[in-house]
Amino acid sequence: MRLLLVEDSDRLRATVAHALSRLGHAVDEAVDGREAEIAVSLNDYDAIVLDLMLPHRNGIDLLVEWRRQGNPTPILILTAKDAIDDRVRGLALGADDYLVKPFAIEELLARLGAIVRRRHGQLDAVLRVGDLTVDLTSRSVKRAGVEIILTAREFALLECLARRPGHTLTREQIESHLYGEESSPLSNAVDAAVYALRRKLSPDGAPPLIHTRRGLGYVFQEKR
Amino acid sequence: MRSIRRDLAVRIGGVSLLILLVGGFGLYFSIRGSLERQFDQGLATKTQAIITASEIDDGEFEIDLDIQAFAGFGTGDQEDYFEIFAEDGSSFLKSPSLGLRSLAKPATFGEEDGSFADTILPDGLPGRAHWRTYVPAIDDDEVDPLPPPTLRILVASDESYIHRIVRLIALLIALVGGAAVVAGLVILNGVVRAGLKPLDRLSADVQAIGVTDLDRRLDPEGLPEELNGVAAKLNELLERLEASFTRERRFTSDAAHELRTPLAELRVMTEVGARWPEDFSEKSGTDMLEVISELEALLDTLSLLARAETGPRRSLELVDLEASLAEALARFQSEIEVRGIRFDLQVEPGRFLSDPVLWRAILQNLIGNAVSYAPRDALVTVRASPEKLVVSNPAPDLEPEDLPYLFDRFWRKSESRSGKGHAGLGLSVVRASVDVLEGTCRASLDSGILTLEIVW
Structure with missing residues (x-):
């Protein structure tokens, strides 16, 4: 997933971003309201983690502004304000979930997964394409019941493709979901990652699931 | 538990009952006394009439019969009696109403002339008696008369109707008084209740307020x-x-x-x-x-x-003003250098009595705040004497309306945590410490310069 983390505490932001990246997500960081505004205007995120008390422009303002503009990106509020009134207000103004500090990083991830899933109209945390199942919670992948071991980056790529089966995704889209604002060092990084994932998903000559649309990008589906 | 309504009702009711009882008895006794006096007067008048009607004519003692009948001493259903006694105490003459009967002599008869006493009449009814000693008049025509005898007249009248009236009046007073007591209690209850209504309302309102x-x-x-x-x-x-x-x-x-x-x-x-x-x-x-x-x-x-804040416990010691200020400045030395803050210090050297822990807290928070919140390269002015400490620094973000909140706990101009290491407690610590040291602290903002002044 490509995530935006808006948090003014440097240490917390850096640590959470590190943990999310380690789990294969592309994370952009914003230290205040202004940076967050710019990041959202430039990029398309799967979800935003938003602190409420921010310098320059507070989280509630940003939330209201984004929702007013029709931005549907799932937003999870992460704040030290624990009063019920604050939570209700945040949710009423268009946030998808609310997490009070201190929190477990696993819970943050599970909640992010849930709000993204809800946004895609999915009921459970398992994506199914043909005989392939992708469990987003346990981050495990099986093809015809046989477990496939993937790296965090490969899993992130699979998640990005499998969330939109039948849709053609451009290299740039995939790249931004995988690497965020970091520029990928190699221009063919996406192609290489797709190649590696494709091989792992089709062991012993099983039918391929990732198909190349020449000049367009890639599509994830059972049949060509 | 005591109740104002009950207390008032009992007190007012008790006092009213007492007034009613005293009044009732007073009325009863005054009416009774007045009736008895009138009766006695009547008795004295009748006695006087008999005395006036007595005369010795041709050596014969006689009383005009008409007057006797008019005064009520005649025969028939007359209820007045008289009996005249001679000096030796023997019965001399009786009223026709007595017939052959005699009047009972009261115990004090003869002791004091013109007195009255209760008695029992010959027919057994209660009566009132009056007696006088007199000398009957002699007919003017008599020539060389015998000296007239001294006589004692005892007059008695039936008094039972007075007793009946008095009983009736007592009954009336008791009935009216009783009714007044009952009505009074009802009215009193209503009046007290109405009078206490605002108090009841206030009490209900107060009780309805919870935490x-x-x-x-x-x-x-x-x-x-x-x-x-x-x-x-x-x-x-x-x-x-x-x-x-x-x-x-x-x-x-x-x-x-x-x-x-x-x-x-x-x-x-x-x-x-x-x-x-x-x-x-x-x-x-x-x-x-x-x-x-x-x-x-x-x-x-x-x-x-x-x-x-939990109690003004302070342990006073002699504190060196210059040394304590130098210590506070040294603590923020690296931040002062990084932010390029300059200091204009004017310290009156000397020692003064203070609580060293609280004094350090005051100094460090004031200096720390000035260093963190003043813009880069700003000039911070410090004036210190044993009686006064004044710290001024530019505070371009601060508005005059922020001043009342400046000493509040956890107050920060911006809600975010960008002012790292400042929880917004510094100035509240200063105020609490100054309070314990029995001083005052004041903040003022003049053309973007914040001045914090502590005086004691």
């Missing part, structure tokens, strides 16, 4: 002037109570809030370290220690604040 709705106030509208002051005072108390509850609640929630972000940092850092131990570096350890130091500093501040 959760301290924002409610008593409505002085319609309250009598005796309770208006009470309601106003209670409202004032409620206001203070609400403010103090709000402050306490805010303090607790602010304190919890201040702990949440560092705890979140520590938790995520620990989780990341446990999950990916290979990523745990020296920097990670330093970061964690930094969070812990911040938490420690926050706890130190909170306990200092608690110490200052």
Whole structure:
């Protein structure tokens, strides 16, 4: 997933971003309201983690502004304000979930997964394409019941493709979901990652699931 | 439990009953006395009539019969009697109403002339007796008469109708009095209830106010002037109570809030370290220690604040003004250098009596705030003497309307944590410490220059 983390505490932001990246997500960081505004205007995120008390422009303002503009990106509020009134207000103004500090990083991830899933109209945390199942919670992948071991980056790529089966995704889209604002060092990084994932998903000559649309990008589906 | 209504009803009722009893008895006795006096007067008049009607004519004692009958001493259903006794006490003459019977002589008969006494009449009825000693007149025509005899007349009349009237009056007074008592109690109850209604309303209003709705106030509208002051005072108390509850609640929630972000940092850092131990570096350890130091500093501040606020316990010692100021400046030396802050110091050297811990807290918070919140390269002015400490620094972000909140706990101009290491407790620590040292602190803002002045 490509995530935006808006948090003014440097240490917390850096640590959470590190943990999310380690789990294969592309994370952009914003230290205040202004940076967050710019990041959202430039990029398309799967979800935003938003602190409420921010310098320059507070989280509630940003939330209201984004929702007013029709931005549907799932937003999870992460704040030290624990009063019920604050939570209700945040949710009423268009946030998808609310997490009070201190929190477990696993819970943050599970909640992010849930709000993204809800946004895609999915009921459970398992994506199914043909005989392939992708469990987003346990981050495990099986093809015809046989477990496939993937790296965090490969899993992130699979998640990005499998969330939109039948849709053609451009290299740039995939790249931004995988690497965020970091520029990928190699221009063919996406192609290489797709190649590696494709091989792992089709062991012993099983039918391929990732198909190349020449000049367009890639599509994830059972049949060509 | 005592009740004003019951107390009032019992007291007013008791006093009214007493007045009614005394009044009733007074009325009874005065009517009875007046009736008896009138009766006695009548008796004396009748006696006088008999005396006047007595004369000795041709040596014969006689009383005009008409007068006798007119005065009521005749025969028939007459109820007045007289008997005249000679000097030796023998019966001399009886009224026709007596017939052959005699009048009973009262015990005091003969002792005092012209007296009255109760007696029993010959027919057994209660009567009233009156007696007089007199000398009957001699007919003027008599020539050389015998000296007239001295006689004693005893007159008695039936008094039973007076007793009946008196009994009737007593009954009337008792009945009217009883009815008045019953009616009085009913009316009294109603009056007391109506009179205490505003008090009942006030009491119900006060009882309805709980810890959760301290924002409610008593409505002085319609309250009598005796309770208006009470309601106003209670409202004032409620206001203070609400403010103090709000402050306490805010303090607790602010304190919890201040702990949440560092705890979140520590938790995520620990989780990341446990999950990916290979990523745990020296920097990670330093970061964690930094969070812990911040938490420690926050706890130190909170306990200092608690110490200052829970009771003015101070231990006074001689403090060196210059040395303590130099110590505070040294503490922020690196920040002063990084931010290019300049100081204009004017210190009156000397020692003065203060609590060293509280004094250090005051100095460090004032200097620390000036260093952190003044713009880069700003000039901070410090004027210190044993009686006064004044710290001024440019504060371009501060507005005059911020001044009232400046000394509040956890107040910061911006809600975010960008002012790292400042939980918004510094100036509240200053105020609490100055309070314990029995001084005053004041903040003023003049053309963007914030001046904090402490005087004691």
